[in-house]
Structures are given as structure tokens and as C-alpha cells.
Amino acid sequence: MTASEFLDSLCDAMSLERGHIKLDDHASTAEWWDSISHMAIIATIDSELQMNTQDDPALIEFSSIREIISHLEQIGALEQ
Amino acid sequence: MRSTIAAITYHLPDKVETNADLADEYPGWDMALVASKSGILSRHIADKEETAADLAFHAAKKLLAEHPNAQGDIDFLLYCTQSPDHYLPPAACQLQTRLGLGTHTGALDFNLGCSGYVYGLSLAHGLIATGAAKKVLLLNSDTYSKYIHPGDRTVRAIFGDGAAATLVTPTCDAELGLGRFVFGTDGRGAENLIVPSGGMRCPRSPDTAVSYTDENGCIRSNDSLYMNGKAIFAFSITCVPKVVKKLLTATNTPPEAIDWYVFHQANQYMLQNIAARCGIGPDKMAVEFADTGNTVSASIPIVLRRYQDKGLLTRGAKLLLVGFGVGYSWAANLMDWSL
Numbered sequence: 001m002t003a004s005e006f007l008d009s010l011c012d013a014m015s016l017e018r019g020h021i022k023l024d025d026h027a028s029t030a031e032w033w034d035s036i037s038h039m040a041i042i043a044t045i046d047s048e049l050q051m052n053t054q055d056d057p058a059l060i061e062f063s064s065i066r067e068i069i070s071h072l073e074q075i076g077a078l079e080q
Numbered sequence: 081m082r083s084t085i086a087a088i089t090y091h092l093p094d095k096v097e098t099n100a101d102l103a104d105e106y107p108g109w110d111m112a113l114v115a116s117k118s119g120i121l122s123r124h125i126a127d128k129e130e131t132a133a134d135l136a137f138h139a140a141k142k143l144l145a146e147h148p149n150a151q152g153d154i155d156f157l158l159y160c161t162q163s164p165d166h167y168l169p170p171a172a173c174q175l176q177t178r179l180g181l182g183t184h185t186g187a188l189d190f191n192l193g194c195s196g197y198v199y200g201l202s203l204a205h206g207l208i209a210t211g212a213a214k215k216v217l218l219l220n221s222d223t224y225s226k227y228i229h230p231g232d233r234t235v236r237a238i239f240g241d242g243a244a245a246t247l248v249t250p251t252c253d254a255e256l257g258l259g260r261f262v263f264g265t266d267g268r269g270a271e272n273l274i275v276p277s278g279g280m281r282c283p284r285s286p287d288t289a290v291s292y293t294d295e296n297g298c299i300r301s302n303d304s305l306y307m308n309g310k311a312i313f314a315f316s317i318t319c320v321p322k323v324v325k326k327l328l329t330a331t332n333t334p335p336e337a338i339d340w341y342v343f344h345q346a347n348q349y350m351l352q353n354i355a356a357r358c359g360i361g362p363d364k365m366a367v368e369f370a371d372t373g374n375t376v377s378a379s380i381p382i383v384l385r386r387y388q389d390k391g392l393l394t395r396g397a398k399l400l401l402v403g404f405g406v407g408y409s410w411a412a413n414l415m416d417w418s419l
Binding site for chain 1: 110113117234295296309310311313314315317318319349353356357
């Protein structure tokens with residue numbers, strides 16, 4: 001899965017129009033990002049990428065889309 | 081010797097706190113969002129002078145009123161709480177006397193949260209299976225509200241107070257009762273759901289009582305309950321599907337044979353995600369917390385009694401129970417309903 005496809009999955013999971021979530025979105029500024037949205041991201045990582053989020057704190061504690069995608073690419077969960 | 085649930089009931093405090101009450105107190109809290117995602121509309125809150133043991137007492141009295149012949153035969157009392165009246169003595173000893181149970185009654189407290197009901201059933205089953213006891217009264221009660229800082233939205237909107245009483249007895253029926261248990265523990269998650277101070281590790285002090293505001297605007301102190309909701313969520317959606325699969329595999333039970341999956345009633349969003357991962361349809365997922373919130377170890381027995389009252393649990397129904405949470409701790413049981 002590419003980063004772009006992952007962003008589409010996030011939008012689908014949160015019932016947002018595809019393209020709504022941007023690479024530069026940050027937890028403190030994105031209007032869609034609340035505690036439930038954060039859990040939706042974790043759930044999407046778990047279900048779409050088959051990642052065990054519980055075992056990697058970086059897959060739980062992140063504050064920007066760029067940060068989580070960069071980490072997913074580093075660990076090979078997303079295509080670079 | 082097999083054992084089974086012979087009676088079950090619950091008690092909730094009279095005081096009710098609605099989402100509207102919280103919105104009035106904290107206008108900045110988006111309680112509509114809380115309701116839509118958590119599924120919780122109100123919760124019962126113990127009075128200042130009302131303890132978890134008081135709630136447990138009322139639950140037990142209700143059970144004994146419904147089953148007056150049970151009282152004299154109870155020979156063990158198990159009390160699960162994380163809101164003890166005192167460090168010592170064990171509240172179970174005081175409850176033995178308050179309930180008028182004989183002095184031949186064994187009694188002990190155990191400290192578990194959301195896994196505490198299934199653990200309690202397993203302890204009761206062990207006592208019965210070994211012949212150490214014949215009738216076990218299991219009480220589950222908590223008043224997390226007493227640990228919750230009023231300004232901490234993450235926990236105040238979720239948790240409610242409540243108690244449950246369950247009578248576990250032997251059964252000769254090979255087709256009914258408690259079946260296989262599965263347990264698990266991962267103490268690496270201990271700090272994700274914790275009251276940091278108040279025990280011997282970090283006694284309460286003026287310093288621990290100082291409030292702080294986190295990055296999400298939630299207010300708490302080290303004397304109050306802290307929950308890392310993101311970490312708890314990740315743990316739950318990872319853990320529970322594995323436990324369900326393990327129990328089904330161990331008992332050679334096809335998923336379609338389960339009539340009801342009765343999981344700890346954490347919140348709607350959590351249960352929906354777990355159900356999706358387990359492939360459980362809404363017609364088999366027991367949900368019952370809109371007016372109670374998350375009542376910790378009492379949540380599963382509250383569901384069982386309410387489903388029984390609604391006629392949704394029939395004798396012989398196959399149930400898969402999973403309790404999971406603080407610790408981290410989890411436990412599951414496969415049972416055939418006998419009431």
C-alpha cells in the first residue's frame with residue numbers, strides 16, 4: 001500500500017471525502033482530528049496494514065500525518 | 081465438578097449524571113460527539129458517602145431477596161473491587177457480616193478491573209471444582225467516579241459506578257454452566273490506566289494533589305485516574321480478537337455456534353472495532369451501557385441480567401465472555417447459560 005492509498009483508507013474510515021486528510025495535517029490544527037479520529041487512525045493501521053499497534057508506541061503516539069506515514073515507511077509497512 | 085451461574089443481579093447508585101449535566105458544567109465539552117462515538121448518554125454516580133462496598137451490599141441483598149434460600153448455603157464470598165473502603169481489613173470480611181452470612185464463610189477481596197468478572201467466575205469455579213466451596217457469592221463493584229477529576233473529559237464521560245452480585249453453584253448438568261477459561265496479562269500496559277498516587281509506592285501528598293492540564297485540555301492530578309485512551313484502544317483491538325480466536329480454537333467451537341458475545345462494555349467505538357475484527361455481527365454482540373457507562377468489572381454481569389430480563393438469554397444459550405482492561409489483564413470464558 002502506498003502513502004496515498006493509506007490516506008484514502010483513513011478518509012474512508014472516518015467517512016471523510018477522499019483527499020480531505022493531507023500529509024501536513026497536525027493533531028493540534030486539523031479540524032477533523034479529535035481523540036476518536038486518532039483511534040480511527042490506529043484502527044486503520046491495525047486493519048489495513050495488519051500491524052500490531054500495541055507493540056509499537058510510535059504507532060500509537062503520533063501528532064501528525066507526516067510523522068505516522070514516515071514511520072510506517074521506515075518499518076516497511078508502506079511502500080516508499 | 082461443573083459449576084454455573086445460579087443467580088445474577090446488579091445495583092446502581094440513585095444519582096444519575098447525564099451528558100447534558102456534563103455539558104452544563106463544561107460548555108466546551110462536545111457531548112454530542114461523546115454520545116455518538118461512545119454510545120454513553122448517562123451514568124450512575126455514587127454519593128460522597130456511598131462506597132463500592134455499599135453498592136455491592138445492595139446488589140447482594142437484592143440477589144438474596146430474589147433467592148431467599150441461598151443465604152444459608154453460601155460458603156464463600158469473593159469481592160472484586162479497585163475502590164476499596166480501606167487498605168485493611170478486606171471489605172469481603174465486612175460484607176460477610178453486613179450480609180448476615182455465617183462465620184463458616186470464606187471471604188476475600190481481589191483487585192482487578194474490567195477483567196474482574198471473568199476472573200471471579202474462574203475463582204468461584206476453582207473453589208467449587210476442588211470441593212472447597214459449594215455456593216460462592218461473587219460481588220463486583222467499583223466507584224471509579226471517586227478517582228476521577230471532574231475536569232478530565234476522557235474518563236468522566238466514560239465511566240459509571242455500579243455493582244453486581246452473582247451466585248455460582250455446582251451443577252450436574254454436563255451441557256450447562258461455565259466452560260473453558262483463557263487468561264492473559266501484560267504488565268507493560270500498567271501505566272496506561274492508573275491512579276498514580278495513593279498506594280505505598282507513591283503516597284498521597286499535597287504535591288500529588290496538584291492539578292495539571294494536559295495537551296487535550298483535560299485536567300487531572302496524580303491522585304486521580306489517568307487513562308491513555310489511545311494505548312488502551314490499541315491494546316483492546318489487538319488483544320480481544322486473539323483471545324476470542326484462542327478460546328474458540330481451544331474448545332473446537334465454530335464462531336457461528338456462539339449465541340452472544342458478551343464483552344466488557346468499554347464503549348461503543350471500542351466494541352464496534354473489536355466486533356469488526358472478530359467478524360461478529362450486531363445480532364450477536366451484546367451491548368448494554370447507554371445509561372450506565374463503563375462500570376468496570378460489573379459491566380458484564382449487568383449485561384447478562386438485563387439480557388436475561390429482556391428474554392434475550394435462553395437456557396442453553398452459548399455465550400463467550402471477555403473481560404479486558406487495566407493491568408493489562410484479560411480473561412475469557414465460554415459458557416452455556418443455565419437460567
